[in-house]
Every structure is written in structure tokens, then in C-alpha cells.
Amino acid sequence: MRSHDHSGVSRWALRALALVGTAAVGLTTWTGTASAHGTIVDPPSRNYSCWERWGDDHQNPDMQQEDPMCWQAWQDNANAMWNWMGLYQNNVNDNHQAAVPDGQLCSGGHAQNGRYQSLDVPGEWKTTDVSNGNITLNLYDQAQHGADYFQVYVTKQGYDPTTEALSWNDLELVEETGYYGSASNYYVDINVSGRSGHHIIYTIWKAGHMDQNYYICSDVNFV
Template identity: 35%
Template sequence: MALFVMVLGIFAVQVAAAHGSMEDPASQTYYCNFIDDGDNEMCQYAYGENPQAIYDWHEINILDADSNHQELIDDGELCSASRDKYEAFNEPGDWPITEIEPGEQTLTYEASAPHETEYFQIYITKDGWNPDTRLAWDDLELIHETDPFSPDRTITIDGVDVPERSGEHVIYTVWQRSDSPEAFYSCSYVEFDGDEPDNGDEPDNGDEPDNGDEPDNGDESVHDAWDSNETYVSDDKVVHDGAVWEANWWTQGDEPGSSEWGPWEHVVDVEDDDSGNDDDSPDADEWGPDVVYNEGDQVSHDGETWEARWWTQGDEPGDSEWGPWEQVD
């Protein structure tokens, strides 16, 4: 019995130890765990969603993959291998980027325990890929596949012919073991031109009238009202609940201000006119059935001023006493 327990324990250790991720160019999990110093917003987002996913940087795996990667991993879930634990890494955003050049390159993979390898497959996103979207299999082009080999802890993958690309892309890596059906996956964000700044570039465009600083942030008319059905990406600004909010990463349906760890960052409160909430019907725009209104928004309709109790679109003021609109005295 003791021998059986010992053998079972050895097997469990071998399974648990077989982990890894791309080191260069750094995968999302590798960078967030070893390199990030708290400045990258997407690493902080992932940490807020599941800190254990950062600690287990080497465990984006499928135990019984057996080369059935596309059958087991859904579009939009490639960076997590369809594992809920790593769901945050599927979100588009300003993930850490490694500069890369086209041509023959050597990539480095860190295996916390080396195991017999059937192959490494290296993919890159196709020309014209939109980085504001979740990664899908059709976005990828296979550029390299190794032969079977016995790896060391640090694995160098030589002769990877990186094609010409422009701007931001993703290198997607699949490591299929030969001594087990288990496979590992990673997403590495790369940039080819290297000229584009990482974050906060608006001051460089100071001559552009549409990106002015305080007048732009504080003027409610410049930004659309937040829409729960709309998709927003990093740096998008909206107005909600009397304030301007800026998206830190890709988001849809996350209400600004609903969580301090959410995707929205408060920019500035919108200045209210002192007389705006009383009898100043001319200050309220005419109600429109196609316009999105948020809590506190006021409209003019049938000679009266109405205030939204909550988010609404298409609900006519005065149509129902239980509706979203409340008449302002």
C-alpha cells in the first residue's frame, strides 16, 4: 500500500510539474508575473480578476489536448485555452508588448519542468488583424513547427521565420507533449514598427483640436453617453452619472463607477448649471426615441421636462407611470 501511494505521488508530481510559457517574446502571464512592476493596466486587470492566474503563469493548459487544439479551444478564448481561470487574458487591451523584427528569429520558452516534446507550433496574427478584438483561430497564420525533441528547462526555438507585419500583433504558441496528451498555450503581444508610444500619447498631439485636455474632458457635449450595448476600448471616453469616464481596456456592459476595480477610470465631474434642474425646460434637449439616456439625464417632451431614473432608450416620457421617466416640477 505504501509503495502504491509513493508511485501515485510521483505521477502526480510529474503531471503538476509539466508547465511552461513563452519567455521571449514574453507571454501575458510571464510578463505579468516576472516583469511587470504594477504599471501595466492589463496586468493589474488580470490580477484583479484572479490573482492565482498570475501566480500560475505556466499553467494555461489542456490535460487531454492530444493535438485537438482547435476543437477544444473556442474562438475568443485562445489566450486562456478556454479555461475560466485565465479568462481575463482573452480581453483585448494594452497588454505588455515586445518589439520584434521580421526575418529569422530565435524565440525562448521557459519550461518549469522539461518534458518530451512532440512539437512547438508558432502562429502569428494575419496582416490587418484588429487588436481591439478577441483572438480567433482564423486570425492566425502558422509560421513554424518544430520536430519532436527532448527539451531543457529553457527552450530555444531557432529559425522562426517572422513575416513582414506592421503595428501590433500576437504570437500564439502551442507546446504539445509527446509523453502525455497535455498541451500548453500562450499569447505574446508584439509590435513591429516600434514607433507607436505605449500609453498616454495625447500630449504629443497637442495641435489636434479634438484631443484638447481639460476642455475636452469636462465638456459633456464632446463625449457620448455610456451605452451598455456598446463596445469600448482603451482611452475611449463616455459620460455617465454626471461624470466623464475613460476606459482602461476593452469593455462591454460594465457600468462606469460600479466597481473601483472595473475598466472605467473617473476623469472629471461634469459641471452642472445651477438652474438646470428646475424650470429651465429650454436647457433640456428634446426627447429622441433613438437616443440613449442614463440616470439623471433630462429631456423636454410635450412641453414638460423629464428626468431619467435609469438607463433607457425608446421609452417615451409620460407613457407609463412605472417607466424610466419622472416629470420634473
């Protein structure tokens, strides 16, 4: 395990800061910093990605044809997108597989009373192109609580995210970090090889201020 202390703000995080301000002013459903911290913004998590594309146009009926997975997520619970920072469970005691059952990994075990359950639905989620080899993940943490660790998994070759709900057996652990100090952005370097096509990068972020654990699915296309 390695210890990290990175600083700096990515272009994704800068956009996040601006958009969060807009959402907080315009929506009563926003829950504020007390109940939410962050997510992976590059490559973006499923709900952050949906919010970034459609947050200012979420009632556009074109979404149903252009982006059907985001469409079903918005219809199921719009607050899962507006509150993209709040997908976590408390008091897991590092036993993530017990807290998050198979088929519920992208919703963090139906965290927040099932608010994020739409993220578990298999389908043609929009992907971010990445290359085999070294990849850097960027997590934006509004509350700057640091991290006890990150665990990063990638789906195995042969897993089909368009038809199969994600299970622990579909994943390979590729990185486990040490402690990160307080910052707005954390960067996690991983190395991935031998994959092509649509995969899920699954990130567990254990926040540094308490036993608070975030479960994050990012859809990528290995090219």
C-alpha cells in the first residue's frame, strides 16, 4: 500500500464546481455538503456523467432515444443525479462485500434507501475512451475529508455490462492505496492491460473523517 498526498484541480473538477453552484441555487432537492462529499469525475461515475450531460436539460424527451440509460435513471429518481456526491454507506467496517450484495454494486447496496438503484441496471451506458496501460482516476471531494484508502477494481474480459448486473466475481482488484490528506481532488494511478471494449472501473473510497464508504461505477471503453 502506498501513501499519497496530491493537490490540484482537474478540468473535470472545475466544471463540477461551477455546476454544483448552479444546482444548489436552482433546486430544493440538493442536500448540501453535510450529507455528500464527492465522486469520480474522470472517468466520470454513472450518475455524475448523466448529470453533466443532462443536468441543465433533464426534461428533454430526446434523452430517451439518445441516452436511454440516463433516461431510465432520471425517471427512477432524479435526485440520484442531482446528489451525485451522496452515494455512500456508513459503518461498513471494511467488509464491503457484506455491505454491498452482488447486483447492487453500482448503487452501493441500494444506499440511501434505494435512491441510486437505477445505476445497477445493465445497458448501454455512455463510456469514456481509455487506453490499456496507465490510467489516472480523479475523485473530486467537496468536503475535503481525505481518504483512509481507495480500492480500485476493473471488470474482467468477457463481462458484458450491457446485459449482466455487476457482481464481485466480475471484478479484478488493480490498486489499493494508502492514506490521502485533506484536498479537493485525489488522483489514483492504476495499470490495466488485456482488455478491450466496454468495462466498468469500480472504485471504493473510504473517507478519512469517519467510516464512510463510497461505491462508484465508471463506464469506460478500452481502445
